[in-house]
Amino acid sequence: xxxxxxxxxxxxxxxxxxxxxxxxxxxxxxxxxxxxxxxxxxxxxxxxxxxxxxxxxxxxxxxxxxxxxxxxxxxxxxxxxxxxxxxxxxxxxxxxxxxxxxxxxxxxxxxxxxxxxxxxxxxxxxxxxxxxxxxxxxxxxxxxxxxxxxxxxxxxxxxxxxxxxxxxxxxxxxxxxxxxxxxxxxxxxxxxxxxxxxxxxxxxxxxxxxxxxxxxxxxxxxxxxxxxxxxxxxxxxxxxxxxxx
Ligand code: SF4
Ligand code: SF4
Numbered sequence: 001x002x003x004x005x006x007x008x009x010x011x012x013x014x015x016x017x018x019x020x021x022x023x024x025x026x027x028x029x030x031x032x033x034x035x036x037x038x039x040x041x042x043x044x045x046x047x048x049x050x051x052x053x054x055x056x057x058x059x060x061x062x063x064x065x066x067x068x069x070x071x072x073x074x075x076x077x078x079x080x081x082x083x084x085x086x087x088x089x090x091x092x093x094x095x096x097x098x099x100x101x102x103x104x105x106x107x108x109x110x111x112x113x114x115x116x117x118x119x120x121x122x123x124x125x126x127x128x129x130x131x132x133x134x135x136x137x138x139x140x141x142x143x144x145x146x147x148x149x150x151x152x153x154x155x156x157x158x159x160x161x162x163x164x165x166x167x168x169x170x171x172x173x174x175x176x177x178x179x180x181x182x183x184x185x186x187x188x189x190x191x192x193x194x195x196x197x198x199x200x201x202x203x204x205x206x207x208x209x210x211x212x213x214x215x216x217x218x219x220x221x222x223x224x225x226x227x228x229x230x231x232x233x234x235x236x237x238x239x240x241x242x243x244x245x
Contacts, residue, residue, distance in 0.1 A: 040186030043128035046238065047180055048109070048210040049194070050220050053091060053101035053243035055204035061088060063104045063205065066196030070181060072165025083155045083170070085178040086193060091244065101243055104193065104205075106178035107132060107153040108229060109238035115145035115154065123175075130210075130238050131180050141173040150230055153177050180238075210238065 067073070067086045074083060086106040109132050116124045116132065123138035124145050134145075134154075146154045154177040157170055167183050170176060181191035189195070194205040208217030226240035 040182070041127040041129040041131070044211060046111075046130040046210040047185060048130070048208065048217055048238035048240065049180075049191075050206040050217050050224070050226055051103050051239065051241045052204045052206070052220075052224065053103045053241055055202050056102045056104070057202060057204075058088075058090060058102040060102075060200060060202060062196045062200040062202070063193035064088060066192040067106075067178070070165070070184075070192035071168040071179070072170070074161045083157060083161070083176065085153075085155065085176070103241060105151060105153070105229070106193075106239070107149075107180075108151055108235065109178075109180060111236035111238070112234065114148040114150070114235070118144040118148045120144065127182075129185075131182050131185070132177075133179055133182065134175055134177065136169065136171055136174045136176075139174040141175065143175060145175055149177075150233060150235075 064084075064086055068084075071085060073085065086104050089103055089105050091101040091103060109130055111126075111130065113124070113126055113132050116126055119125075120142065121138045121140055123135045123140070124132070125135065126132050141156065143156055146152075146156060154175050156175050157172050160172045161170065167181075168176070168179065181189075181193075184191060190207045191205075194207040197203060197205045206217050206220045208215035210217060212218060221240065224242040226242045227244055228235070228237040228240055229244075
């Protein structure tokens, strides 16, 4: 029997994460990994995503809806602004009469992240396992990172918002972006978008540890060629796309 869950995290790692969390509760509902986002990081891992644009359907928004529900984005017309972490993009076919493709675009979890380089307060940071996050307590809302990100992956919260999620507390005047569902990864689960895409029957998203040669994503990358968005920028993205060319 395989020791992998559908999202590609080995049971060995899942059990390790669960053990690390045992006893980490600071108070009911508040865990150390939430207070200190680097606390759950596995320094031996590099979490990544493979987006298969041949399997992603143009009329499907399952990943966007899952992300919104999981991370509590407010409706697009709320006072805080259009806070979205993931968006669907239609890709132009290489051939004029080609079928065209569709793909979700979110934070690419760059190994050389410009958002981290420009942040004056070190609010933008990269965890030991490759996940790029914003520490809300340090963010002063200067938005340098939004300008620096070539993928327009970050959103700014302009005003107080009623919608909140225990998975992702948010506050006026701070920047946020895809966390790869770090709260789920630290419990040994795949990101919500990956799970929902599989439930929808498309399986266009493969998640896993890019450093583990036995992971589902590494197996998929051996079978399917993949490239980063804007490879010319040499950001070493953790998100790779199959079927772009
Ligand atoms: Fe930073 Fe943008 Fe790269 Fe994400 S995609 S790590 S926000 S530069
Ligand atoms: Fe850093 Fe926040 Fe400024 Fe972005 S908006 S560069 S996270 S302080």
